[in-house]
Amino acid sequence: MAAAGSLAGAEPTLTAQQRRLNLDSFEFVWTTVRDQYWDPKLGGLNWQAVREEFLPAMQNAETMSQARQVLERMIGRLGQSHFAIIPGFVYEDLGAKRDGEEGGAGVTGIDTRVIGGRILVTQVDDGSPAAAQGVRPGWIIVRIEGREMAPAIAKVAEAYQKSTQRELMLHHAMQARMSGRVGGTRRIEFLDGADKVVEKNIRLMMPPGELAIFGLLPPTPVWFHARKLPSGIQYVAFNLFLDPARLMTAFGDAVASTGENSGFIIDLRGNPGGLGIMATGMAGWFIDKPNQQLGTMQTRQSTLKFIVNPRLPAYRGPVAMLVDGTSASTSEIFAGGLQALGRARIFGSQTAGAALPSLIDQLPNGDAFQHANANYISEGGRTLEGAGVTPDLEVIPTREALLAGRDPVLDAAVKWIGAQK
């Protein structure tokens, strides 16, 4: 993560209260690492000595940027890139604090990615208000509710410049801007395919999917799509690894209906994860040997292998998985594991490197502290946390392709499967 201090211009000197809150924040971060970091030995680091080294610098910090830099340098000693201090103003752009209607369940039906510094519409849900208004993939979002998006995106992009979670955070920021009360509207200004400015008032709809209830989580919409591509390849996509009673059955049905050599594509783009154990369960339909594993999770209490139980007869044909920077957590465990086992070929772009649930705690000084309390090693020894899954074939969507109604990542997977027959 970039030094947040570079985002600030001429900064005011801290007040006495702000200094106290910064010291409280220092204490919070130091204690959290001491008590929750997955390796109780902290990789051999003398954490007490680290505290004594950095505490004077925090006491002497004159500005918020200096205070952040102290915390960043301190957690930087862990050598874990997914530990981060998020400036308060960026935290708000990620949707953690929302004003007015923002933050409601309502969605536009538009999905986006920030590519080449532009916010590209990558997908418009069929039947959504956005589709009804003629919004098309390849359009560029310029303003939302009159607010220019480029500066907000630039702030998040700079804060996460060196993080594998950059695309994920940009996606969160955009989704937060486009969400709101169901039935409300979002005024969005686009550049259409001819670069003409188009403004649309888009009604916010209930997110697609069936509401799934899992423990204390709020009811969460979960959708699962399966369809046969013209080439006979089975394509599946789902928005979360949740609602296992329904999704595992649907996934198994999709596998069962796939001819042995037809090809199977799992689209994990935009899937932020969910129940990790579902990845092993789904992998079982593609693995026919016992004692294979997707990876290993290490916490302070235990080391758990993500073992795959074969579901015989397993599907033996080619498997392609589509990923990008918004594929996180269980998506990465699934894709990284099947890739390492040589059972799937991965298409798209680097995943988020957030294999484990990353906790974000707000600090007393208004900033936020992002940290994880476990480590995950994919089969083959690759650390996913802070690194992500590297595709076998990198494919980045272009505006031109999207405007032409094509999906270059899917096209690449279809082409590869065709070559396997």
Added chain:
Amino acid sequence: MRKFLATVTTLSTLAALPWLTLAADEALPKGEVILDQFVEATGGKAAYEKIHSEVATGSFELTGKGIRGSVTSFKAAPNKIYLTIDLAGIGKMEDGSNGEIAWNRSALQGPRIKEGDERAAALREATFNEPLHWRKLYKSVETVGIEKVDDKDCYKVVLTPLEGKAQTQFFDRQSHLLVKFAMTLSSPMGEVAVESRLGDYRKDGDLLTPHRLEQSAMGQQFVITIDTVKWNEEIPKSRFDLPADVAALLPKAATK
């Protein structure tokens, strides 16, 4: 009751040792005596020998997580067991043994056959009226001290099975009831230290049985509450058959 442990461990993703209060000059009863006292305290050998099957129903809750469901178990002499836990939002998890093959399956993870220490533990736990048969299941039982469990003095007994890792059981000195046990569960996912508390003993027919089990593993805790226990119910033999997807995992010769 202990049978629930192995199954639920697949759900758990994660104890402070009570202090040793053994008085230096106090003579400890032998492990054999303590285990036999447990049989007497829960109804006696004759009462156990009258039963040949058990059907129990109850509920499951993952503490503090809002995950709840139902539990049903079927056991039959001499060594058959089938148990299912059906959790809202997750689906069904099944666990069983036909006396030779121990297995589990779930919508989440698919079917699996237990091997090694895990299989040995499952077959031990499938032994009907296990308290009567500990001499056949363990090569040694040793009383190693007295510890407090919930303010009660308990004998601490280490049981070493013929195959697999030792487990530690705690018996109330006054009531002679088993109130806690600690063990390491093995599975392909790894080894997990588990601590369990038994309580709410009630008379079901001629036997006193625990109706509450609290288990901690990997930082998670769950509670199983047993509502009904029925002895000598007729259980169809097919109840203990291997499900087709489990049988598919066996070498062909084993399924004949």
